[in-house]
Amino acid sequence: MAKEIHDVVMVGAGPAALSAAIYTTREDIDTILFEKGVIGGLAAVTDWVDNYPGFPKGIAGLDLADGLREQAERFGADIRLGEVMSIAEEDGLKKLVTTDGDIYAKAVLIATGSDYKKLGIPGEETFYARGVHYCATCDGAFYRDKRLVVSGGGNSALQESFFLTRFAAHIDLLVRSDHMRASEILQQELEKYKDKITVHFNTTTDEIVGGADNKVTKVIGTDKTTGKKVDFAVDGIFVFIGLLPNTQFLKGSDVGLDSIGMIKTNEFLETSMPGVFAAGDVRSGATMQIASATGEGATAALMMRKHLEELERTRSTT
Amino acid sequence: MVKKITIFTTNTCAYCVMVKRWLKAKGHDYEEVNLDQYPDRQQEAYEMSGQLSVPVTVITKKDDSKEIVVGYNLAKLAPAVT
Numbered sequence: 300m301a302k303e304i305h306d307v308v309m310v311g312a313g314p315a316a317l318s319a320a321i322y323t324t325r326e327d328i329d330t331i332l333f334e335k336g337v338i339g340g341l342a343a344v345t346d347w348v349d350n351y352p353g354f355p356k357g358i359a360g361l362d363l364a365d366g367l368r369e370q371a372e373r374f375g376a377d378i379r380l381g382e383v384m385s386i387a388e389e390d391g392l393k394k395l396v397t398t399d400g401d402i403y404a405k406a407v408l409i410a411t412g413s414d415y416k417k418l419g420i421p422g423e424e425t426f427y428a429r430g431v432h433y434c435a436t437c438d439g440a441f442y443r444d445k446r447l448v449v450s451g452g453g454n455s456a457l458q459e460s461f462f463l464t465r466f467a468a469h470i471d472l473l474v475r476s477d478h479m480r481a482s483e484i485l486q487q488e489l490e491k492y493k494d495k496i497t498v499h500f501n502t503t504t505d506e507i508v509g510g511a512d513n514k515v516t517k518v519i520g521t522d523k524t525t526g527k528k529v530d531f532a533v534d535g536i537f538v539f540i541g542l543l544p545n546t547q548f549l550k551g552s553d554v555g556l557d558s559i560g561m562i563k564t565n566e567f568l569e570t571s572m573p574g575v576f577a578a579g580d581v582r583s584g585a586t587m588q589i590a591s592a593t594g595e596g597a598t599a600a601l602m603m604r605k606h607l608e609e610l611e612r613t614r615s616t617t
Numbered sequence: 618m619v620k621k622i623t624i625f626t627t628n629t630c631a632y633c634v635m636v637k638r639w640l641k642a643k644g645h646d647y648e649e650v651n652l653d654q655y656p657d658r659q660q661e662a663y664e665m666s667g668q669l670s671v672p673v674t675v676i677t678k679k680d681d682s683k684e685i686v687v688g689y690n691l692a693k694l695a696p697a698v699t
Contacts, residue, residue: 337632337635338635346629359629381691428668428670429667429668430669432669432670434630436630437633438669441670514669535669
């Protein structure tokens with residue numbers, strides 16, 4: 300059987316890969332994308348995006364993701380719903396083992412982004428999706444007039460808390476340190492929600508407890524200033540404590556990772572495996588912004604074009 | 618063999634969009650129950666899935682047995698609709 304060979308295969312279909320695909324497909328570079336989760340990545344599950352240039356009134360994350368998808372497909376990007384399990388070099392090509400079978404590429408872009416971190420505390424696994432959640436836009440609607448804890452102090456924790464106030468009667472926001480990592484503008488916006496959101500600084504999230512009906516009944520934290528345990532009687536907890544890169548599938552490959560598992564690249568966004576590039580939230584040094592991801596996607600596309608041209612030149616002179 | 622597919626969704630759920638897109642791509646018809654529109658049906662979704670989460674896809678087979686898939690989980694969804 301003949302090998303399925305493409306000019307470019309992109310792993311992931313978030314903002315970085317979709318932007319890269321707009322560039323490559325507009326130049327008639329044969330491009331396919333593999334997405335095992337949501338097209339648009341974390342941007343698609345973000346309620347509202349206020350800082351993406353060109354949308355003065357902001358835009359729903361889902362709409363932004365859909366616009367990027369539509370634009371990439373307009374030029375011929377082939378987005379496949381499936382998973383890439385490994386990448387290796389074979390006969391001058393990159394061999395990708397996927398749920399659609401083996402696929403070969405002349406250049407690869409890894410733009411698998413990141414997922415929300417878990418707390419790793421008692422009760423978190425037991426009550427997963429029965430009171431423990433990581434996606435407000437997916438599961439928030441189940442908490443109409445209920446009380447919630449949100450764990451985290453960054454941009455996601457605040458933005459998702461604001462979204463959850465559409466449903467929840469009250470939110471206790473547990474922030475581990477004495478300040479928030481969230482942007483100044485979001486912290487100012489918090490003032491608007493002071494009747495619904497109570498911030499608890501210096502408070503760790505230690506345990507999630509449930510009742511006989513297998514649903515969450517309380518979250519136990521510790522006030523680090525007093526060392527005393529604090530009980531929060533709530534119906535659920537949403538966790539937004541940071542991101543983990545989706546690079547598990549690269550274990551054993553030639554793609555070098557940094558100490559926290561993010562992909563190391565050079566100034567051309569090329570990884571330690573020649574012809575394999577990385578962009579967006581999965582790249583070491585990424586700023587975790589949608590605007591940066593789309594910019595990196597465009598840069599990676601131009602670098603891949605250069606790589607394909609060099610391959611072509613080498614082949615024609617040998 | 619599949620007799621009927623029902624998906625419980627909400628307006629803001631990106632994973633719901635993915636399940637609908639995948640079913641459509643595979644040529645399956647489905648009925649959608651939007652829980653933002655019909656919040657009184659949340660309990661029904663919870664009782665079927667045991668989870669406070671969407672999407673919940675209910676696949677009713679020809680023999681009226683039901684298979685429930687929570688989330689956008691192709692590893693479970695694909696065999697369930699064949």
